[in-house]
Amino acid sequence: MTASFLGQDYLEIRNLTVDFDGFKAVDGVDITLHQGRLHFLIGPNGAGKTTLVDALTGLVSGTGEATFRHHDLLSMRSHEIVRLGIGRTFQTASVFEQLSVLENLDIAAGLHRSALRSLRARRTVPEPVEQALDTIGLTALAHRPAGILAHGQKQWLEIGMLLVQDAQLMFLDETVAGMSGDERDETGELLKRIVADRTIVVIEHDMEFLRRYADFVTVMHTGTVLAEGSVADVQADQRVQEVYLGTATEAATHG
Incomplete structure (x- = not known):
């Protein structure tokens, strides 16, 4: 994918630093994340990848600048960042397992509804929820409890929950970890379908998945x-081979 295909939205990160009592978990990072590009963030454990995302989503404090739509994320609280159109998934899917797939999506969609509208019983499924069900491939399971979904399907449901929130910037933390080969492929195709209108950042260790689907890669160490x-x-890059790719390949071979 070339720059000519990139959209207008972007997140510009400059000199982002996260300091934990003198230990710099993130140290002066500069990254630009563009709309329309599957941007993979990789690196060995402890490289600072998740801490970087934590700072951008208001979970830890950071210094520097992180500008999205003329807002500095580092000066905002987490709920304000969500309302700006930024969402994330975690390594373990956080869905409401006792509720149906449809109910999970409807609750997520309620983020942008008024309290009064959220309380009203609706006889029809909201269009964004229907669209998300179709996009993530779970329409046939809409009324099944989320707890019975396969591992990959739970991750797709989480992505669907971000879609109904109209998240324009998504951080996905090791989305394909533990998935079967078919599930990984379906996840990659799902991300390709939705990336044109949004910015997607994937924190990942799966090198085969990265090779197949990454448009741009940032390596942290x-x-x-x-x-x-x-x-x-x-x-x-010789440095990447030395500090990461050799280790990742070895782990894939023996793990």
């Missing part, structure tokens, strides 16, 4: 950006 570029660029 010890809280800093080690390298950026296409999949081919980072695979060819």
